[in-house]
Amino acid sequence: xxxxxxxxxxxxxxxxxxxxxxxxxxxxxxxxxxxxxxxxxxxxxxxxxxxxxxxxxxxxxxxxxxxxxxxxxxxxxxxxxxxxxxxxxxxxxxxxxxxxxxxxxxxxxxxxxxxxxxxxxxxxxxxxxxxxxxxxxxxxxxxxxxxxxxxxxxxxxxxxxxxxxxxxxxxxxxxxxxxxxxxxxxxxxxxxx
Ligand SMILES: Cc1cc2nc3c(=O)[nH]c(=O)nc-3n(C[C@H](O)[C@H](O)[C@H](O)COP(=O)(O)OP(=O)(O)OC[C@H]3O[C@@H](n4cnc5c(N)ncnc54)[C@H](O)[C@@H]3O)c2cc1C
Numbered sequence: 001x002x003x004x005x006x007x008x009x010x011x012x013x014x015x016x017x018x019x020x021x022x023x024x025x026x027x028x029x030x031x032x033x034x035x036x037x038x039x040x041x042x043x044x045x046x047x048x049x050x051x052x053x054x055x056x057x058x059x060x061x062x063x064x065x066x067x068x069x070x071x072x073x074x075x076x077x078x079x080x081x082x083x084x085x086x087x088x089x090x091x092x093x094x095x096x097x098x099x100x101x102x103x104x105x106x107x108x109x110x111x112x113x114x115x116x117x118x119x120x121x122x123x124x125x126x127x128x129x130x131x132x133x134x135x136x137x138x139x140x141x142x143x144x145x146x147x148x149x150x151x152x153x154x155x156x157x158x159x160x161x162x163x164x165x166x167x168x169x170x171x172x173x174x175x176x177x178x179x180x181x182x183x184x185x186x187x188x189x190x191x192x193x
Contacts (some may be wrong), residue, residue, distance in 0.1 A: 001062045001171060001175070002062050003059075003176060004058065004059040007056070008056040008057075008180075009055055009056070012183075013039060013184060014030075016050050016053050016150075017034065019050060020050040051149065051154065054149065054150045055147060055150065056148070056180060057146070058145070058179075060143065060145075060146060060172065062095075063143075063168065064094070064139050064141060065137075065140050065141075065142050066138040066168070067168045067172065068142050074156050076151070077147070078147045079146050079147075080144060084136065085129060089136055090120060092115075092119075094137065096108055097168075115140075118135040119136060154188065
């Protein structure tokens, strides 16, 4: 799994402060250190929409289609995903979960080879990738760009860093959270939305 921050709103905290202070006609109160205090105070009283004025975008690769299915349930995240209609999955790569026994890993790998063979056969018989993809597994890797505002990221993190979340998406959520906390600690260090 690879996660790369593509971009984040520059000076996000200061922008959010300026936008929020518009509501209170208090731009004159902007000073060193005022942004973090104001943003936390607003969020604590439920004024969450102010965090929608900053965004972050990531490039994620080497993750499974199973992860993608879970990620896309979050309705405020925006995606561009590698297409299995237009891109040939030959060869496709996949993830073998660490927590499988050795025998189970062998069984999974055998199934991946079989899926690849079936996919190649269908394409060589004139099948389009969009039809041949029917034999591809959930473990097949994909890549995507995902963009969201800070509020949407803050809502996503607790659900997917939780120990109840599936292992792979938990790993991704922890990586995303680590990057966002380093980039904007005042928002992602304490936000409880
Ligand atoms: C551990 C775990 C297990 C899961 N297991 C399953 C499963 O077995 N089957 C399954 O189908 N799904 C499962 N899910 C997915 C889950 O049901 C949600 O679809 C997913 O977590 C997205 O979260 P969300 O719906 O809270 O909000 P998001 O789509 O991320 O939106 C963020 C917030 O916006 C608000 N919001 C968004 N849309 C609406 C709306 N239409 N109406 C009102 N408020 C809205 C809500 O406050 C919401 O919390 C699982 C999720 C987790 C974390």
